[in-house]
Amino acid sequence: MDYTIKGKDIILCQRDLDLDNTLNCGQAFRWEIVPSEHFRTYIGHYKRTPLKISQQDKDSGIFILHNTTEKDLLSIWYDYFDLSVDYGELKRRFSEDSVLSRACQYAGGIRLLRQDAEESLISFIISQNNNIPRIKGIIGRLCEIYGGFPSLEDMRGVTPEELSPLRAGFRAKYLADCVQKAAENEIQLDRIKEMPLDEAQKELMKIKGVGPKVAMCVLLFGMYRTDAYPVDVWIKRVNEHFYPNGLPECTQGVQGIAQQYLFHYVRTCPECELNKRN
């Protein structure tokens, strides 16, 4: 990692990272873009620790972590932004496949964020049969109520009625069930992290409102299980249209990272035939 400390800021040189790509590709829901003198500036959190981060230009690979410490960089943000992984190497692997190659070319600055497991669980319960702007709205209201993103312990004893200000609809009862099962140790995320993928998925599915897809999202985004491959409506189309015989071999072990490139590509790239409705 290449960085220098400049007063209260840290200047980070980092390849294969683009803030728009990474923070707006549907894996995280509470990074907000804010006006600044730089190309892009976002404010977000890992658990309760805030970060304001700027990307200086589109392609320079220079970032400013504002008003932070070397300790937070090394103990939080280095892991959160997955900086130990060589995404250049990963993308060279993916380029064996023509679809993935296009996806990487379209948004090569995507990185898989290592997010908090509890936040991922709550967020992706909210995500079901929902659209991304509205997911962000519900999560924003959740954070307002609790003064930051709540832990499952913070929400202990909550009822669906008490969650009605979220306007989460039928998902409120799922959130309450999730909180209750965690409180009663019916599900233990720390144990699930250590389980084989199939077993971990089944365990998460004990929570009402957590099915195969949400469970895979929790494993991928909240537990850094890069072999987890969540299939939503978009990825279902990708599988049927591009990979009728299964994923290419170059994704072995990192199917989840490939999924993230594919998801963003089909949803937002005008050149992708699946993007155009019909």
Added chain:
DNA sequence: TTCCAGGCGTATC
């Protein structure tokens, strides 16, 4: 007005 959104629970066969 109708359709759809990072799905899932339930009923039915």
Added chain:
DNA sequence: GATACGCATGGA
């Protein structure tokens, strides 16, 4: 085990 349907809410 497979399939059909309802579900809260809000934007297009």
